[in-house]
Amino acid sequence: MRALCWEGAGALAVRQVPDPELRNDHDMIVRVRRSATSGGDLPLLAGRVPEAAVGEVLGHEFLGEVVEVGPEVRRHRVADRVVVGAAVACGACWFCRQGLLACCDNGTSGPAAEPAWGQPTAGCYGRPARLGGFAGGHAEFVRVPYADVGAFTVPAEVDDDRAVFAADAAPAGWHGVEVGGVAPGDVVAVWGAGAVGQLTAAAAVARGAARVLVVDEHDDRLRMAARHTGAEPLDQRSVDVLAELRERSGGRGPDVCLDASGPPPGPARRPSGGPDAGTALREAVHACRKGGTVVVLGGGAEFVDRFPLGAVTDKGLAVRGGSRAGPGAIPALLDRMARGELVTEHLATHRLPLDRGADGYALFRDRADGCVRAVFTP
Ligand SMILES: [Zn+2]
Known part of the structure; x- marks a missing residue:
């Protein structure tokens, strides 16, 4: 064959x-x-x-x-x-x-x-x-x-x-909001407007999230996410993502932050150095409200440098993984x-x-x- x-x-x-x-x-x-x-x-x-x-x-x-x-x-x-x-x-x-x-x-x-x-x-x-x-x-x-x-x-x-x-792709998004404990009325932020990101946003809407924000740098993907899921697009090239997320979540930060940005396409070195998969994750940890939950969906996730562990411990965050x-x-x-x-x-x-x-x-x-x-x- x-x-x-x-x-x-x-x-x-x-x-x-x-x-x-x-x-x-x-x-x-x-x-x-x-x-x-x-x-x-x-x-x-x-x-x-x-x-x-x-x-x-x-x-x-x-x-x-x-x-x-x-x-x-x-x-x-x-x-x-x-x-x-x-x-x-x-x-x-x-x-x-x-x-x-x-x-x-x-x-x-x-x-x-x-x-x-x-x-x-x-x-x-x-x-x-x-x-x-x-x-x-x-x-x-x-x-x-x-x-x-x-x-x-x-x-x-x-x-x-x-x-x-x-x-x-759809099971990944549904799994992400489930392990993230997305509840009715939550503010949810999703990094990545690819297929998994868009389906994660759709899953958050289906679970009753009050607001769903999708962060990406690709205009066409953001428009698609907004059109098909009702999520609010945040173009990271033109807005201060952390400030916008705070503003749109009553000053607290999103209740659940999901990194659906996936692995970077370039030839990163293992186990550290080079372009890394952690950019969105670090931003998600910083953005998340105190006591909130960060979910890493990234299929093919790898090693990440400079993980902001202090923010996780001092803000009392839950960090969940679930690529599959x-x-x-x-x-x-x-x-x-x-x-x-x-x-x-x-x-x-x-x-x-x-x-x-x-x-x-x-x-x-x-x-x-x-x-x-x-x-x-x-
Ligand atoms: Zn088995």
Whole structure:
């Protein structure tokens, strides 16, 4: 089959790779109909993930049609149209039973993740074999392990271009406001007006936030966020963000600040130095009201220098992370999409055949031509 593969720092290519096969009784094979670029892929693309190997298939947000099911798969049949959550979770280990599917101990990112994170977390499609080995969705076919846990039938009313964002971008936003404890009447600030930022703002509105402010430096993304979510745009190139946030939150600062800015696209060095992922996080910590909550969503988050720990302790802030929601939220999001309460297709600013995957990633990485997400069709 054809697949979009990592070929080294800054290099992607569509090449022929072996078709996936069922390996376990709970696996199924999906023929991909749509797959989306994601900010979590940018560290890989930039060559900042030392575990990456040439020829590995990228992509963790995809939707497709079931073509083969293992004998233990109960919830899916051939020809079902399904969206697949990015995190690979078993549904049965201690963490999965607590509802922490993104922390699964079985579908894991493997021992190579331990030096960086302390423990491996759930695996993710499209990451290097040394970090789990689940080949990605930028391909004609994908093997979906634990199919009954991670894949969900898409309602007929929801088309592919909307449903593909139920794989990861929308669950990330919903997870962020949930762990942030966003409550009715809250003032919420979101850094980053990409797909995850916009869907985080939409999630905050859906939970009853009184005001939602989105901070970014890209005018087109801010306009899109305002139009589709009702959030108030703050252009960091032209306003004093900290002063504006104070002003618009009764002088206190936002109750919940969410960093959805994602990893920087450039070739930052690990573990420190170079352009870093902490710029938005530091601002969020400074902006947040005393006793408030800061949530870091950043898929592919890395090491951060100059973390303002004193502000966290003296202001009594709660800091939560959650780059991956796990698939648990997907059914409710698909229902919301079916009712027309969650609209996402505008985020697919560039629709391309998979063969132009490298072009799509270049547009996405450079935020060129108004690109929010490139979506591929094999
Ligand atoms: Zn598990």
